[in-house]
Amino acid sequence: MKHKILYLLILVALILSACGGGQSAGADASVVHIGWAGSPDSLNPGLAILTEAYTIFGLVYDSMYTLNLNGSFTLNLASSVERSDDGLVYTFKIKDGVKWHDGKPLTAEDVSFSYNLYKDTPEYPYLNGYYTPYFSSIEATANNEVILTLTEAIPNIESQLVFLYILPKHIWENENKIEFENTTMIGSGPFKMAEYVQNEFVRLTANKEHFATPPKVDEVIFQTFENQDALIQAIKTGQMDMVTEMPNTAVTSLKTVKNIEVVIGAPFSPGVSDIIFNQIKEENCPTAEEGGICTGHPALRDRNVRLAMAHATDKQKLIDVVLLGLGAPGLTLIPDGLGVWYNDSIKDFEFDVAKANKILDDAGYLDTDGDKIREMPDGSRPLTFRLNWPSDSITAPRMAELLSEMWAGIGISLETQAVDPDALTAQCCPAFDFDLMLWGWASDPDPSTLLYVYTTESVPTGSSETGYSNPAYDKLYAEQQVELEFEARKAIIWEMQRIVHEDVVYIIPFYEQATQAYRTDRFTGWVTNQPKVELSDVSSLAFIEPIK
Amino acid sequence: MRKILPHPFIPFQGVTLNRTRTLLKKIAWSIFTILFVIILNFFLFRVLPGDPARAGIRDPRLKKEAVEMLRVRFGLDKPVINCFDSLNPIKIGSCSVNPLDTQFFIYFRNLFQGELGISYHSNRPVADVLTERLWNTVLLIGAGQILSIVIGVIFGVFAAWKARTAVDYTSVVTSLLVWSLPTFWLAIILLFWGSNHGLPLAGKSTPGSSSLPLLKQWADIGWHMLLPTLTYTIVYMGEYTLIMRSSLMDVLSEDYILTAKAKGLSTFQILKDHAIKNAMLPLVTIIAINLGFTVAGAIQIEAVFSWPGLGGAIFEAVGRRDFPILQGAFLLIAITVILANFLADLTYSFLDPRVKME
Numbered sequence: 001m002k003h004k005i006l007y008l009l010i011l012v013a014l015i016l017s018a019c020g021g022g023q024s025a026g027a028d029a030s031v032v033h034i035g036w037a038g039s040p041d042s043l044n045p046g047l048a049i050l051t052e053a054y055t056i057f058g059l060v061y062d063s064m065y066t067l068n069l070n071g072s073f074t075l076n077l078a079s080s081v082e083r084s085d086d087g088l089v090y091t092f093k094i095k096d097g098v099k100w101h102d103g104k105p106l107t108a109e110d111v112s113f114s115y116n117l118y119k120d121t122p123e124y125p126y127l128n129g130y131y132t133p134y135f136s137s138i139e140a141t142a143n144n145e146v147i148l149t150l151t152e153a154i155p156n157i158e159s160q161l162v163f164l165y166i167l168p169k170h171i172w173e174n175e176n177k178i179e180f181e182n183t184t185m186i187g188s189g190p191f192k193m194a195e196y197v198q199n200e201f202v203r204l205t206a207n208k209e210h211f212a213t214p215p216k217v218d219e220v221i222f223q224t225f226e227n228q229d230a231l232i233q234a235i236k237t238g239q240m241d242m243v244t245e246m247p248n249t250a251v252t253s254l255k256t257v258k259n260i261e262v263v264i265g266a267p268f269s270p271g272v273s274d275i276i277f278n279q280i281k282e283e284n285c286p287t288a289e290e291g292g293i294c295t296g297h298p299a300l301r302d303r304n305v306r307l308a309m310a311h312a313t314d315k316q317k318l319i320d321v322v323l324l325g326l327g328a329p330g331l332t333l334i335p336d337g338l339g340v341w342y343n344d345s346i347k348d349f350e351f352d353v354a355k356a357n358k359i360l361d362d363a364g365y366l367d368t369d370g371d372k373i374r375e376m377p378d379g380s381r382p383l384t385f386r387l388n389w390p391s392d393s394i395t396a397p398r399m400a401e402l403l404s405e406m407w408a409g410i411g412i413s414l415e416t417q418a419v420d421p422d423a424l425t426a427q428c429c430p431a432f433d434f435d436l437m438l439w440g441w442a443s444d445p446d447p448s449t450l451l452y453v454y455t456t457e458s459v460p461t462g463s464s465e466t467g468y469s470n471p472a473y474d475k476l477y478a479e480q481q482v483e484l485e486f487e488a489r490k491a492i493i494w495e496m497q498r499i500v501h502e503d504v505v506y507i508i509p510f511y512e513q514a515t516q517a518y519r520t521d522r523f524t525g526w527v528t529n530q531p532k533v534e535l536s537d538v539s540s541l542a543f544i545e546p547i548k
Numbered sequence: 549m550r551k552i553l554p555h556p557f558i559p560f561q562g563v564t565l566n567r568t569r570t571l572l573k574k575i576a577w578s579i580f581t582i583l584f585v586i587i588l589n590f591f592l593f594r595v596l597p598g599d600p601a602r603a604g605i606r607d608p609r610l611k612k613e614a615v616e617m618l619r620v621r622f623g624l625d626k627p628v629i630n631c632f633d634s635l636n637p638i639k640i641g642s643c644s645v646n647p648l649d650t651q652f653f654i655y656f657r658n659l660f661q662g663e664l665g666i667s668y669h670s671n672r673p674v675a676d677v678l679t680e681r682l683w684n685t686v687l688l689i690g691a692g693q694i695l696s697i698v699i700g701v702i703f704g705v706f707a708a709w710k711a712r713t714a715v716d717y718t719s720v721v722t723s724l725l726v727w728s729l730p731t732f733w734l735a736i737i738l739l740f741w742g743s744n745h746g747l748p749l750a751g752k753s754t755p756g757s758s759s760l761p762l763l764k765q766w767a768d769i770g771w772h773m774l775l776p777t778l779t780y781t782i783v784y785m786g787e788y789t790l791i792m793r794s795s796l797m798d799v800l801s802e803d804y805i806l807t808a809k810a811k812g813l814s815t816f817q818i819l820k821d822h823a824i825k826n827a828m829l830p831l832v833t834i835i836a837i838n839l840g841f842t843v844a845g846a847i848q849i850e851a852v853f854s855w856p857g858l859g860g861a862i863f864e865a866v867g868r869r870d871f872p873i874l875q876g877a878f879l880l881i882a883i884t885v886i887l888a889n890f891l892a893d894l895t896y897s898f899l900d901p902r903v904k905m906e
Binding site: 035203226234421 | 596613614615617618621669670671672677680736739740743744746748749750751752753755756758850851852853854856860867869
């Protein structure tokens with residue numbers, strides 16, 4: 001009896017595998033299979049946070065501007081834009097003949113509806129909090145124009161609008177803005193949503209009637225891999241045509257595989273790794289009500305100590321060991337991936353242990369008790385710092401080890417410990433209950449987001465990680481927020497980077513690079529010659545063609 | 549992967565109670581346990597450090613007001629319970645707040661209205677997310693359990709029947725070997741093997757297959773299940789083989805088996821009618837416990853093969869402080885474990901008349 005069941009099961013399995021096998025072999029040549037390690041958190045643009053969601057939005061929706069891989073913007077949905085002399089009123093002429101995926105026309109009404117939706121929905125934490133605060137009113141005119149009036153003349157309107165995707169009014173006006181899951185996702189972009197299963201896959205079909213970038217392929221499938229070994233194996237064996245990420249350890253081996261090209265460059269949202277100094281002064285400590293605790297080591301408030309530590313940090317070694325070489329040495333929170341905004345004229349503090357030791361000697365931090373650890377000039381406490389990092393970081397443990405070794409050379413010792421990311425946030429900001437931390441940021445296309453992190457104003461909000469406060473810097477921050485001339489604003493932003501580098505607010509060990517890979521025997525036309533790497537961007541997916 | 553050592557089965561002794569009373573008592577205990585779990589679930593996650601409103605987003609642009617808005621939306625602005633505004637860090641609040649307006653009461657009330665809440669991460673109803681995931685897990689682990697039980701029992705019976713022969717030794721050694729294989733490692737090995745034979749490496753179905761006829765859809769899911777089910781079966785069948793073997797060998801040494809032999813029954817008849825049924829008892833215990841944990845999923849297998857199951861959902865939710873998902877999932881697991889044990893108790897009396905509920 002039991003034997004029969006077993007035979008039956010084996011038989012069923014065989015039949016199933018036979019059917020299934022036939023299916024996977026019959027894959028269409030014009031379907032692009034993309035493997036990634038995540039899945040969108042939400043398809044409601046107001047609620048989504050993860051980059052995976054933004055990747056899908058970028059393909060299915062249109063926005064007023066397109067962000068190019070060199071950091072510049074192109075007007076997308078409008079044929080022209082006019083700015084009033086006071087910089088407060090923008091008039092966008094929406095292109096004619098743009099259609100939603102359900103066939104209805106996209107008009108200025110939809111654009112003003114979308115902008116008003118983002119502006120008036122405070123439950124959209126991301127978009128409402130950052131991209132719409134300067135919006136005063138948005139109106140659609142009879143001749144398909146959108147008039148956007150601002151409360152202040154701001155210089156970076158493109159970066160404010162680029163992630164505000166245009167939604168179809170005829171669908172969204174009938175929905176609850178917060179509960180709407182938007183899984184059918186009617187957009188106007190070069191790809192249409194065909195099928196979405198959270199944590200499994202997103203299947204998009206081409207919108208061959210797109211006004212700007214009609215794709216040449218028929219379908220794009222994003223498949224979620226929770227396991228990176230499986231992801232690598234899937235591109236090696238040809239199950240995937242492209243992978244959006246990989247561990248650095250896989251890069252060397254993947255480079256040697258026939259028909260696979262590995263692309264390395266700045267990420268689409270450039271990332272920064274930082275070594276955070278808690279340097280908050282007593283007078284700046286957030287109140288108990290705001291959550292301030294401020295237990296930082298007093299030595300870190302002294303620029304000499306921070307400078308010595310910067311001189312004692314071998315960034316190239318960190319890059320080689322921690323990132324296996326896949327990174328660029330860092331300067332400030334503004335990464336090289338931001339292109340023109342990145343101040344490449346700054347000369348970094350050279351790696352020089354002798355110089356570092358001299359700085360500490362001169363400043364009076366001496367090892368008075370012979371335990372190879374320096375003490376404060378008044379002898380009160382040794383230069384022993386707590387170093388914490390989020391426990392989900394892959395790179396931080398190795399980095400902590402290397403930093404312990406490097407800084408031991410200048411008489412500084414570390415007490416290293418990984419902390420749950422949430423607990424670390426609680427310790428960090430605005431509590432300032434730490435000495436040193438390893439963490440990082442992802443950057444917006446406009447530098448002002450990360451420049452804000454250095455301001456005094458951001459100390460009680462929890463954005464400032466260092467407690468750094470410099471009135472001169474704060475003044476420049478305010479100036480660049482309203483400077484409409486590109487060159488003048490760039491000069492201010494470069495100066496701000498020089499100041500914070502000079503003050504050694506952080507040590508930025510490196511800017512991580514993105515690594516993606518594609519198969520050369522399936523599709524041609526992947527864009528790889530740009531400063532930033534993003535093969536799942538419209539710039540690639542709308543232009544690639546199957547190899548015959 | 550959980551593993552349970554085989555242990556001798558101890559039948560209930562000396563308690564004779566009214567059948568209905570016993571049953572009622574068991575049901576009452578089950579309900580009490582579930583209630584306890586519900587309460588524990590609530591506090592368990594709230595003593596974790598960190599703020600769910602900030603867990604997902606660490607971004608300088610997230611203004612204080614926006615964080616406040618999130619807290620209001622998730623109901624986190626209300627005191628946890630009377631006298632406590634927050635449990636980690638502990639913040640003493642007013643004890644005279646309206647108890648109906650505390651997080652605890654709202655949680656309780658919603659639960660009894662069948663409301664599990666909204667996931668903080670995906671903004672989707674928890675019930676939707678969990679149903680999706682539960683179904684996937686039950687499918688995978690269900691198939692794996694059935695296969696490993698069937699194969700395990702067959703091997704176990706053979707081994708006990710041919711005790712101390714080459715068949716027995718081979719099966720014991722093999723069982724010990726596969727039982728001690730690290731699940732993760734075996735899964736990776738099978739994944740590499742499968743990738744070279746065109747087997748799917750991720751997910752539960754081929755994108756686009758939902759438009760195919762139902763039979764083909766099922767075939768597609770079966771195709772995707774092949775590797776994870778195989779892993780699960782290999783890992784679990786050793787356990788079942790060993791338990792079945794030792795249990796059956798105990799039974800085979802009993803006097804009544806000797807009697808059966810003396811009566812001239814064939815080995816097959818002895819095994820079928822007299823031995824296997826009795827030897828199944830310890831196995832039922834293990835199966836019941838394993839089935840209970842089925843719902844929790846096999847996190848490692850799910851992770852390697854990107855199987856969108858419940859185990860993975862729990863793992864992700866912990867990192868995101870997604871309390872509603874965690875509460876829902878833990879409740880589900882608790883109910884299944886309690887139910888499975890309850891059913892196991894009932895099965896004993898069916899399998900072994902000595903375990904009676906008179």
